[in-house]
Amino acid sequence: MSKNWNFAEVWNKGLDNKVERPVEPRDYLWASELGKAPIDVYLRLKGTKPTNPPNKRSMRKFEAGNIFEWLVSLILKRAGILISEQDHVTHQYTGLLKVTGRVDFIAGGTPDFPKAIAEMKALDMPDMFIRIAEEMKVYFDANYPSVLIVKPLEIKSLSAFMFEGLMRRQSVSKNHRLQAYHYMKARGDELGSVVYICRDDMRLMEFDLQLNLPVLENEYYNSIKVISDYYLKDEMPPLEKMILFDEDMGKFVKNWNVAYSGYLTMLYGFKNQAEYDGKYAGTVTRWNTAVTRFKAGKKMSKLNIESIEGMTLAGFDPAKIVGKFVEPLPDEEETE
Numbered sequence: 001m002s003k004n005w006n007f008a009e010v011w012n013k014g015l016d017n018k019v020e021r022p023v024e025p026r027d028y029l030w031a032s033e034l035g036k037a038p039i040d041v042y043l044r045l046k047g048t049k050p051t052n053p054p055n056k057r058s059m060r061k062f063e064a065g066n067i068f069e070w071l072v073s074l075i076l077k078r079a080g081i082l083i084s085e086q087d088h089v090t091h092q093y094t095g096l097l098k099v100t101g102r103v104d105f106i107a108g109g110t111p112d113f114p115k116a117i118a119e120m121k122a123l124d125m126p127d128m129f130i131r132i133a134e135e136m137k138v139y140f141d142a143n144y145p146s147v148l149i150v151k152p153l154e155i156k157s158l159s160a161f162m163f164e165g166l167m168r169r170q171s172v173s174k175n176h177r178l179q180a181y182h183y184m185k186a187r188g189d190e191l192g193s194v195v196y197i198c199r200d201d202m203r204l205m206e207f208d209l210q211l212n213l214p215v216l217e218n219e220y221y222n223s224i225k226v227i228s229d230y231y232l233k234d235e236m237p238p239l240e241k242m243i244l245f246d247e248d249m250g251k252f253v254k255n256w257n258v259a260y261s262g263y264l265t266m267l268y269g270f271k272n273q274a275e276y277d278g279k280y281a282g283t284v285t286r287w288n289t290a291v292t293r294f295k296a297g298k299k300m301s302k303l304n305i306e307s308i309e310g311m312t313l314a315g316f317d318p319a320k321i322v323g324k325f326v327e328p329l330p331d332e333e334e335t336e
Contacts, residue, residue, distance in 0.1 A: 052265055079133060113134075152180065158197070159200065
């Protein structure tokens with residue numbers, strides 16, 4: 001009698017077999033570390049073993065991101081505009097640490113969409129790919145009849161919650177724009193793009209970045225200088241704040257640099273992310289609710305007033321926060 005088999009078991013075991021890169025001392029930065037907590041980056045540079053390495057669920061999220069990158073690569077390859085992928089590029093300012101990283105894709109040139117569509121049909125690829133290629137042909141024929149500019153593309157897959165927040169704000173996450181800017185800086189490309197894919201419904205949005213734009217250049221330089229100064233002085237950076245006002249999202253947020261820190265227990269005393277969330281998630285919601293009501297001119301409850309006082313004691317200026325604040329989505333309920 002044949003023995004039954006379990007596809008889910010094989011799938012999950014395969015995903016869980018990924019081996020995390022060991023933390024060893026080094027004297028250079030990864031582009032993906034730019035914009036992250038200086039104290040975490042410093043400890044990784046020193047080769048300090050994490051007390052809270054990525055769990056299985058986190059590792060699977062990384063793998064999911066790889067799948068979405070692969071989907072993008074299929075479209076670019078078939079269209080004939082994928083020049084290269086995973087190119088290793090470095091850049092270093094005098095007196096600061098070298099930054100290195102791998103570009104997701106370099107794309108541009110002369111597309112051949114009729115060939116791409118024919119190949120996709122011959123390979124019996126999903127209709128989605130064919131529809132995208134056909135729409136790309138119409139779009140590029142109408143708007144870019146000649147050769148496309150060559151530029152690096154940084155692909156990021158997001159949850160619907162994060163995607164909606166950045167789309168409403170029409171902004172790029174600091175960590176992502178610094179990573180993309182590094183590739184542009186290292187290669188000398190005048191333009192580059194951060195491409196976001198929503199994991200829930202496959203929506204996509206793209207933000208262009210411009211080389212040597214003063215605000216980006218300063219942000220990139222300063223992010224490297226901060227970590228370089230601590231490292232070269234052999235001085236540990238300060239701990240992160242528990243709650244931040246995220247100017248990209250336009251609201252108070254839990255500090256992801258704390259929640260996902262590889263040193264969460266060692267630095268902040270939390271056993272895991274759930275324990276950190278349990279302590280600060282409610283405060284974040286109350287602060288955002290208070291600012292929402294204040295901005296809308298609604299009557300402030302006692303809890304709202306206490307929240308305003310709490311954010312002030314934490315070092316935030318409510319008057320400035322109001323001007324940068326973005327009202328929550330309709331499905332985000334207010335809490336008193």
